Amino acid sequence: MSNTAAPQAHPVDARPPLMQLFTLGLQHVLVMYAGAVAVPLIIGGALQLDKATIAFLISADLFCCGVVTLIQCIGFGRFGIRLPVIMAVTFAAVGPMVSIGLNPDMGLQGIFGATIAAGAISLLFVPLIGKVMRFFPPLVTGIVITSIGLSIIGVGINWAAGGVGSPDYGAPRYLLTSLAVLVFILLITRYIRGFIANIAVLLGMAFGFIIAMFMGEVSLQGIEDMAWFALILPFHFGPPKFELWSIVTLTVVMLITFIESMGMFLALGEIVERPVDRKALEKGLNVDALGTVIGGFFNTFPHTSFSQNVGLVGITGVRSRWVGVMAGIILVVLGLVPKISLLVASIPTFVLGGAGIVMFGMVLATGIRILSQVDYTHQRHNTFIVAISLGMALIPTVAPKFFSQLPDSLEPILHSGILLASFSAVLLNLYFNGLKQSTTPHQA
Incomplete structure (x- = not known):
């Protein structure tokens, strides 16, 4: 192994010329930008x-994404996997954070408190994550990711209709503009390849923003x-x-995102030809946890390693x-330029709808793809596990008052x-399958 380590490490540690570095870095930012700003918008x-206030949340989000990305890529002691990993806020925490924020006794301060505590607690779990992994085989991971998609796809659908609470909710002009954005994104992904295809969602948002401006639906009041x-x-707030249960909730979310991050780290390690061992995995997950603590301190949300950017590493060939x-x-x-954040916050909700359906639908599709690889023939109980668990995932959506007496x-x-x-999914999998299934995170 020592004979091959040097040539494998060189592409990862090499420093391209400054202009090339800037161009490639900007490409990575553009690929993740739409997903990064989506959470504060939601x-x-x-x-x-x-x-x-939304503009400030966007600024804080981008600032923390940058700080935590620097820690992850440069590496400081036991923090940082030292691979080309871009950090951003996780979609998995959206549902719980909305629930916390809607509590009149908690609000944003409750979200940030739970975020800080969850990051600190999950940092203690990192050395034990190998033992936790056996509870998350591909069957469970697929259910979790699918449930994330199910929980946020409704946001994109409501955006497309003008947003919940809009007096013109469902107006034809909103629906048609959202459709135009969606069609624009589909045209790019169908007929254009490479980097442009990777920023199709961002370009779709820009396209919809221009349409909305001609419609007179864009207000830039306050930007001057x-x-x-x-x-x-x-x-800042x-x-x-x-609050105990808010902390417990986001801690569980962090453990779930660890599973996704581990799979991404392993896949990226193969792409850049630097195999990721247990020690490297722990350094990467430490930054997920630390980044969440930093996020809470700086008025933003739980952070995780963004998988969207892995594909760009393969496309550019620059590791x-x-x-x-x-x-x-x-x-x-x-993150330090408020005017840009206010511009993003000025994008009409119905413009975000077409892009949101794509972004959040892709999360749902990823979960379905993983579940499609599960054995349902020889392990018939897996069908019950999927059916019941996804049914549980829909309870807050289809019956919001189901637990109102608790x-x-x-x-x-x-x-x-x-x-x-x-x-x-975890309990039913243990009941029907025990711990006999493969638990390699790369399978997820």
Whole structure:
């Protein structure tokens, strides 16, 4: 192994020329940008925050994405896998965070408190993650990812109709614009290859924004008063609030995202020809946990390693982790420019709808793809596990008052379809299959 380590390591550690680094780093930022800003847009909309507050959440999000990406790619002690990994907020936490934020006693401060605590607790779990992995074979992982897609696809659908609470909800002009954005994205993905295809969603949002401007549906009010530069300071909204069940909920979410991150790390290690061992996995997961703590401090949400950017590494053929470093620097800079964030916050909800259906639907499709590889013929009980667990995932959506007679303190757990599906899948898998199934994270 020592004879092959040097040539394998060189592409990852090599530093391309500065201009090439900037170009490649910007490409990575553009690929992840739409997904990165989606979570603050979802949270802001669900909590009915004003545009300036949503813009701040976007800035804080981008800033923290950059900081944590730098830690992951550069590496500091036991933190950082030192591969071209881009960090961003996870979709898996959206449902629980909305539930926490809607609690009048918690709000954003409750979300940030639970985020800080969950990151700190999950950091303690990292050395034990190998033992936890056996509870998450591909069957369970597929159910969890599918439930994430099911829990957020409704956001994109409601966006397409103008957003929940809109007086013109379902107006034909909203539906047609969302459809136009969706068709535009499909045309790019069908007829264009390479980098442009990878930013199809972002281009679709820009296309829809232009249409909305001609329709007179875009308001840039306040952008002239917004500063070009502003620091992101900790606890902008006040001190965080800590509540037991909110912390437990987001901690479970973090353990779930660890499974996805491990699979991504292993796949990326193969692409860049630097096999990822257990020690490297722990360093990568440590940053997921630390990034979540940092996110809570700086007014944003749980972070995880973004899998969307892995494909770009394969397309460009450039394996250098310093491309990730450059992407991190660009993200930090973007987070310090409030005008850009307010511009993003000004995108009409119905424009986001077409893009949201694609983004959130892809999460759902990923889960279905994993479940399609499960053995249903020789292990017939797997059908029951999938059916019951996905049924549990839909309870908060189809019957919001199903648990209304139970204690309010349990709301973050009981109102999260992701957690209900996860608990169901783990327990039913243990009941029917024990621990005999393969638990290699790469399979997920």
